[in-house]
Amino acid sequence: MGQTTRRRRLASLLGATALAVTAGGALAAPAGAVSAQSADVDYMTHCIPPPIAGIPPIDGTTTGRIAVDNTSPKVGDTVTVTYTVVKPAASNPTxxxxxxxxxxxxxxxxxxxxQTGDVTVTGPKKNDPVPGKGAFPSFSMTGTFTVTKAGAITLSPGxxxxxxxxxxxxxxxCTVTSPPAPVSETVTAVGDPPANTRAITLGSASGKPGDSVHVxxxxxxxxATVTLAGRxxxxxxxxxxxxxxxxxxxxxGALVxxxxxxxxxxAYEGTEWNAAKGAGPVAYVVIDDTPVPAGSQKLTTTVKAGTLSMSQAGDAVQLxxxxxxxxxxxxxxxxxxxxKDFRGGPAGWSLTGKVTDFTGPGAKIDAGKLSWTxxxxxxxxxxxxxRAGSPGPVGGSGATLASTPDGTLTGGEFTVDAGLSLDVPAFTPPGSYSAVLTLTLS
Incomplete structure (x- = not known):
């Protein structure tokens, strides 16, 4: 083979490669989690091959799709985005x-x-061979963004x-000819409700029937009109x-x-008790001072209140x-x-948990990927x-593992378990990943 022939061969290979990637490439990557409203959209793209290829820019229609792992996030949540080029604008021309x-x-x-801005997405170096004159298959790229504002957030291919x-x-x-491209996906973000900071204090912890307690x-x-009430x-x-x-x-005010x-x-706002607009209950004991009948003796003993506590059967879990x-x-x-709830009284308890991101060798798995049952x-x-908490994600904002309700008399011993499942993305870099799950009893 002469030098001229070798040069032509090299130029042909370079040209074929440049046109192939212009059209989107023969990338075989796993598709992202597609939500119900995710839609394929068409948009014009202008692709510029490397100068060495000797091929003019290519203008054509690309079909793309955006998918997310959560269409109803809260402000502060991290959303995983998958950008899939469903149908490239061209096929292998050689x-x-x-x-x-x-x-x-x-x-x-x-x-x-x-919320405005751009989300950077990347795909793996992974593609099947593309035969001569063959069509290019789709490829996918993924990335994440943090929700900063409540409302409808649109996502378009870029x-x-x-x-x-x-x-x-x-x-x-390859650039979108007339940005932005059509909307392919929409997420509706919600803000966390404002924290209930209402609190009350009693002037005394006990009294006789008919006594007034200052609140x-x-x-x-x-x-607001606030109701004071006994429970x-x-x-x-x-x-x-x-x-x-x-x-x-x-x-x-005073409550008799x-x-x-x-x-x-x-104490609460509104016509009836509402935990979101109320405070308490704060413990109060009515001391029965009914006189002892003649010829009788009043016998008294004391049951000492204990504490609310928890213990764990270990501090490490291997998934x-x-x-x-x-x-x-x-x-x-x-x-x-x-x-163990040995306090007595009317208050129940709640055991909640939250988890950090799983960190590993130069990468992480989002905390929202951990779910429990x-x-x-x-x-x-x-x-x-x-009562066991609901199955679902744990995440960094936390979820309820178990609880008991308020009641006339509460307490007892309880054992709490949960099945754990971490949804590991397909191409997470190999290695060991760890996170800290923190449990809070209140």
Whole structure:
């Protein structure tokens, strides 16, 4: 083969590669999680092959799709975005086959609506061989963004670039001709409800039937009518009074307590108890001072209140391994947690958990990928009954593992377990990943 022939051969190979990546490449990557409203959209792209290829720019229609792993995130959540080029604008124009694993895509997803900006997405260096004159299959790129504002956020396909490692290291940028491209996906972000900062304090912790207890509080809505009421466990008694919150949200008033079963006092805005707009219950004991009949003796003993505590059957959990390129569920079981509630009184308890991101060799797995399926058992004879939390993601914002409700008398012993499952993305870099799951009992 002469020198001229070799040059022509090299130029032909370079030209074929450049046109291939312009069209999107023969990348075989796993598709992202597609939500119900994710839609394929068509948009014009202008692709510029490397100068060495000697090929003019290519203008054509590309079909793309944007998918997300969560269409209803909260402000502060991290959303995983997958940009898939479903149908490239061109096919391999030559008789020369393109080898496998030479193309690495990167790109941008355009955000609009409540939150604007670009999301950087990348794909693996992974593609099947493309036969001469063959059509290019689709390829996918993934990235993440953090939700900063509540409202509808639109996602549209953006510019992308294909880097090839075949004979030479080359880049072929492709831009959206008339940005932004049509909207392919929309997520609706919600803000966390404002924290309830209402709180009350009692002037005394006990009294005789008919005594008045002074109630002060803060954090209420300015000018709101606030009801002071006695509680017998989870039931409101007939003892009631109303006060008006000051311009600073403070309250001050007296509640006459007649019901001997009263175990606490609450304060709330509105016509009935609402935990979101209320405070308490704060413990209060009615001391029965009924006179002892003649010829009788009053016998008294004391039951000492204990504490609310928990213990764990260990502090390390080994989840099952997954294969690179496949990913999937990495499973395990939470170390059993034992809760002992020996306080007495009307208050129940709640056991919540939150987890950090899983960190590994230069990469991480988002905390939102960890889900649990809680289970809770109550020891026979316990006044309260344990309720398992709902199955679902744990995440960095946390979720409820188990709880018991308020009641006339609460307490007991409980064991709490949970099945754990970490959804590991398919092409997470190999290595060991770890996170810290923190449990809080209150």
């Amino acid at each position: 008789d020369l086959a393109l080898p496998a694993d030479i193309m690495t895509p990167t790109g941008k997803v355009t955000l609009g609506g409540a 510019d992308y670039n294909i880097h090839t490692s075949y004979i030479l290291e080359l880049d072929t940028p 002060t509080g803060s954090g209420f809505t300015a000018g 017998s466990g989870s039931t409101q008694t007939a003892d009631k009074a109303t006060v008006t919150a000051s311009a600073q949200g403070a309250i001050s 307590v007649n019901d001997k079963t009263t175990s606490g006092v609450v 099952s391994g997954v294969d690179f390129g496949k990913g999937g569920a990495s499973k395990g079981d939470l170390r059993t947690v034992t809760v 809680p289970a809770c058992a109550t020891k026979a004879g316990s006044p309260s009954t344990c």
